[in-house]
Amino acid sequence: MVVSYAGKLVLAPMVRAGELPTRLLALQHGADLVWSPEIIDKKLIQCERFINDKLKTVDFIISSPKSNGKPKSPTLVFRTHPQLEKGKIIFQIGTSTPSLATEAALKVIEDVDGIDVNAGCPKHFSIHSGMGAALLKTPDKLCAILKELVEKVGKPYNKSISVKIRILEEEATTLELVENLCLTGIHNLTVHCRTAPMRNREAPIRDYIPKIHQICKKHKVSLIMNGAVRSKTHYNELLQELQLPLEIGGMMADCAESNPTVFSKNPLPWYDVVREYLKIAQSFDNHTSNTKYMLSRLVPGKSKLFQFFARCKTPREIEYVVSQLGEKGELLSDPSNFLQSCRNEEKLAKQKEHDKKTKLKQAEKRQLINVDDGDAKQLKKMKSEKV
Ligand SMILES: Cc1cc2nc3c(=O)[nH]c(=O)nc-3n(C[C@H](O)[C@H](O)[C@H](O)COP(=O)(O)O)c2cc1C
Helix, strand or coil: CCCCCCCCCEEECCCCCCCHHHHHHHCCCCCEEECCCCCEEHHHHHCCCECCCCCCCCEEEECCCCCCCEECCCCCEECCCCCCCCCCCEEEEECCHHHHHHHHHHHHHHCCHHHHHHHCCCCCCHHCCCCHHHHHHHHHHHHHHHHHHHHHHHHHHHEEEEEEEEEECCCHHHHHHHHHHHHCCCCCEEEEEECCCCCCCCCCCCHHHHHHHHHHHHCCCEEEEECCCCCHHHHHHHHHHCCCCCEEEEEHHHHHCCCCCCCCCCCHHHHHHHHHHHHHHHHHHCHHHHHHHHHHCCCCCCCCHHHHHHHHCCCCHHHHHHCCCCCCEEEECCHHHHHHHHHHHHHHHHHHHHHHHHHHHHHHHHHHHHHHHHHHHHHHHHHHHHH
16 A cells, blocks of 8 residues: 555654664654665665564665775665564655666665655765755756656555655745646655755745645645654644644654654653663664764763763673663763773783784794795705706
8 A cells, every 4th residue: 555644743864863773763652654864876776685584674785895896894775674664664765867766766665665755965975966955956857757766666566756855945936846746646745944055953944835735735745844843742833833734744853863752742851762772773783883873862962971872882882881871861870990891801802813813924924934945945856856
C-alpha cells in the first residue's frame, strides 16, 4: 500500500543525525514517518545489499571503496530495520540526473516506503554539482527527475515519490514551481519555509503555505510544512494559529535532533533520552563516531557529562560514562580516572603493536640476510667450479 503523508508529524532527513537509532527512537515516541539522511545517487549505486542476520537489519554497504588506489574497510551507507521501520521509512536521494536517481532508487525501493528528492540543501557540496537547492533554479530538470522516478520506480513498485523544496523569494514563482511539481505525479511535497540563503536560526516564512496547500489539494498531493516546528504541541498550535487544515503535516529537524522524543505529547527529559538512545545505538552496533555526534546534540553543553562523553573512544567507555548518569541527569561519580586508565591501556596496546611490528621487520630483515648469505655461498661455489 502506498504510504500516506496527510496530517503526519515526521522526522526530517538529517545527514549524520538521521541514522537508524535516532529514527527508531523517534518512531517509539510517536513519529508517524521517518526520513533517511540524504544519500547521493552515485554513492548508493556503488552499494551492495546485505541481510544482517545478527541485527535483523538490511545493510547497504560499499565493500571496498578506494582512496588513492588503496582499498579501504567497508562503509555502511544505509541501514534499515524492515520490521521496526515497516511502512514508515522514506529514503532521501541527492541527485541531479534522472537516470542516476532512478538507478539509485531501484537499489533500495524494496526496502523502503518512498523515495524523496532533496531539492532544498543549500550547502556547497550539493549545489556545485546541481543537486539540492540548485534544482530550484533548474525546475525542468527537477521535474524530469521526479517524472522518471514516478514512472520507473513509484508506479511499478507501488511506492510514493516525493520532493522536499524551499520557498523561493517570490510567492508567485513559488506557486508556479509547486504547480509544476504536482503535475509530475508525486505523492507528497515538503516545503521548508525558508529561502535557500536563509539559515535555520532565522524565523521561517509560512505565509505561502495556504496557497501552496490549495494547489497541492487540487492535484491530490499531500503537503508537509517544515521549519522551526518545535514539538507536537507546537505543531498543533501552528495549525490553529494559521488556520490550516489538519491534513497538512509537520516535519521537525533541529528540535528532533536534540530530542528525538519531541513527537510525543510528553517528550522525555534529556537524561532519559540519552539512556534510551544509547540502548538502541548499542543494540544496532552504531558507529562510535555517530553515537558520539548524537550525544553531543542530546546532552546539554552545560552538563558535566558533555565533556566526558566527548572524551570517550569506545562503546565500553560510553557505557561506563552513562552508568554514572543519575536519575535526574546529575553526575554520580567522576569518570575521569576510568577514562584515564582507558587511555593508558590504549597507549600500552599501541606500544605492544609497535614492538610486534618492529620485531617482525627485524625478523624479515634477518631472513633476507640469510637468503643473501646462501645466494652468496652458492655464487662462490659456482664460480670456483667454473675455474
Ligand atoms: C543536522 C542536520 C542535517 C540535515 N540534513 C538534511 C538532509 O540530509 N536533507 C535535507 O533535505 N535536509 C537536511 N537538513 C535540513 C532539515 O531537514 C530541515 O529542512 C531544516 O533543518 C529546517 O527544519 P527545522 O527548522 O525543524 O530545523 C538537515 C538539518 C540538520 C539540522
